[in-house]
Every structure is written in C-alpha cells, then in structure tokens.
Amino acid sequence: FFHSPMYFFLSNLSLVDICYTNVIVPRMLASMVSKSKKVSFAQCLAQMFFFVTYAITDSFLLAAMAIDRYVAICKPLHYTTTMNPWLCLLLLVASWVVSHFHSLTHTILMARLSFCGPNIIHHFFCDVQPLLTLSCSDTSVNELLSFTEGALVIMSPLICIIVSYVYITGAVLRVPSGSGRYKVFSTCGSHLTVVALYYGTAISVYFRPSSSYSATKDRIASVIYTVIIPMLNPLIYS
Numbered sequence: 001f002f003h004s005p006m007y008f009f010l011s012n013l014s015l016v017d018i019c020y021t022n023v024i025v026p027r028m029l030a031s032m033v034s035k036s037k038k039v040s041f042a043q044c045l046a047q048m049f050f051f052v053t054y055a056i057t058d059s060f061l062l063a064a065m066a067i068d069r070y071v072a073i074c075k076p077l078h079y080t081t082t083m084n085p086w087l088c089l090l091l092l093v094a095s096w097v098v099s100h101f102h103s104l105t106h107t108i109l110m111a112r113l114s115f116c117g118p119n120i121i122h123h124f125f126c127d128v129q130p131l132l133t134l135s136c137s138d139t140s141v142n143e144l145l146s147f148t149e150g151a152l153v154i155m156s157p158l159i160c161i162i163v164s165y166v167y168i169t170g171a172v173l174r175v176p177s178g179s180g181r182y183k184v185f186s187t188c189g190s191h192l193t194v195v196a197l198y199y200g201t202a203i204s205v206y207f208r209p210s211s212s213y214s215a216t217k218d219r220i221a222s223v224i225y226t227v228i229i230p231m232l233n234p235l236i237y238s
Contacts, residue, residue: 005083006072009065010237012092016061017230020054023047024226028124041115044126045107051125051226052103055202056153060095062195063157067091069188070164074171102153109145113137123219125226158199165192190236194229201225 027047031037039047071082106128113135123130128146132139168188175181201221 005068005088006065008088009061009068009092013058013061013065013233016054016057017233019050020058021227021230023050023054024125031124039126044121044131045111048110048126048128048131049103049107051127052106053099055225056099056102057095058198059154059157059202060098061092062191062198063160064088064091064095065191066161066164066195069191070167073168073184073187098153102149105145105149106142109142113139113142123222125222127222154202158195161195193236194233197229197232198225201229 024047027039068083072079075082110128110131113132114137115134116136117134119134121130121134128142132142165188168185172181172185175184201224204221
C-alpha cells in the first residue's frame with residue numbers, strides 16, 4: 001500500500017518541503033533575533049539557487065501526482081502497468097534535473113550583475129525579483145529569461161495538471177451516482193488544494209514586470225508558499 005506511486009511521490013514531496021523550509025526559515029529566524037542582518041553575496045546566491053531548485057521540483061512533483069491521479073481514475077485497469085516503478089523514478093529524476101538546470105541558469109546570470117546601491121534586500125530571503133531590483137546593471141536578459149524559460153518551466157507542470165483534471169472531471173461526471181462521483185473526486189481534493197495555493201501565490205509573485213514590484217505584497221505571498229504551504233501539506237494530505 002505504502003509502495004504505491006501516490007505515496008512514492010508524496011514522500012518525495014515531503015522531502016522537498018523539508019529542504020525548502022530549511023533553506024528559508026532558519027535564516028529568517030536568525031535575522032529576526034540577531035542585531036546583525038548581513039549576508040554575503042555568495043550566501044545570498046546559494047540560498048537563491050536552492051530555493052528556486054526546490055520550488056521548481058515541488059511544481060513538477062505536483063504535476064507527477066496529477067498524472068498518477070489521472071491514470072488511477074481514467075485508466076484504472078492499466079494503472080499498475082502504466083505507473084510502474086521505472087516511470088515513477090523517471091518522473092522523479094526529470095523533476096530534479098530540470099529544476100537544478102533552471103536554478104543554475106538563473107544563479108549564473110544573477111552572479112554577473114553589479115550591485116552598487118545600499119544593497120538592502122526588502123525581503124526575508126534572497127529571491128530573484130528583490131535582487132534584480134537592487135542591481136545597477138542591465139537586467140533585461142534576466143527578466144527575459146524569467147518570462148520565457150521561467151514561464152515554460154513553471155507553466156508546463158500547471159498545464160499538465162489542468163489537462164489531467166479536465167480528463168478526471170470528464171470521467172467523474174460519467175459516474176452514475178452522486179455518492180460515487182463524490183467518492184472518486186474526493187481523492188483529488190487535497191492535491192487540488194495544494195496546487196491552487198502554490199500556483200496562485202507563485203504566479204502573483206513571478207509573472208509580472210519588475211516595475212510593478214511591491215515589496216509588501218511580495219513578502220506576504222512569499223510567506224504563503226515558502227512557510228505556510230509546506231507546513232499545511234502534511235495536514236492537507238492526511
């Protein structure tokens with residue numbers, strides 16, 4: 001039972017959430033209680049790299065879980081053969097490889113920028129957008145990458161999730177009894193809740209030009225997807 005694909009992806013999602021919060025929360029708490037809130041540029045880039053890596057891995061794992069639910073509900077007779085251990089492992093490895101490559105690209109481009117101002121980050125961790133607003137260099141390449149490759153990496157899992165749930169909804173509506181429809185669709189409720197919270201806040205933060213950047217709104221949205229969602233995930237999936 002606990003070796004099923006759903007629990008395989010859920011255990012990896014839990015691992016990513018632990019790593020995710022360990023990148024953000026300890027440094028945030030240290031800044032709150034310490035008089036010195038300084039962080040070196042190398043430490044800042046390292047935090048940004050791991051944060052982006054785990055965030056993208058999270059989104060791809062949510063997509064893999066949507067595929068698992070699609071196969072389980074729409075093709076139940078083929079579930080065991082389709083969602084075999086090799087496919088699950090391939091989806092997991094692909095999630096980690098793509099996220100590391102994406103994060104490394106952003107980190108290298110950020111490292112080439114010059115920062116000649118007060119260098120005070122109006123945020124509780126080193127994120128891409130707050131760092132770009134501090135740079136006195138031309139950030140057009142970084143912003144172009146965010147809106148093209150970044151959009152592709154973030155939106156492709158979301159599109160996969162939406163398509164999966166379109167088919168799932170169609171299959172659920174074909175179930176004759178109301179109680180049967182509720183029972184089938186209730187297995188997806190926890191996943192849909194996490195997807196809505198995660199992507200709702202992430203899209204509001206990252207898919208807008210730097211001219212419309214608001215430090216206060218960005219911090220509030222960032223707290224939701226870096227602290228609150230990983231904290232709620234065990235409760236939601238339980």
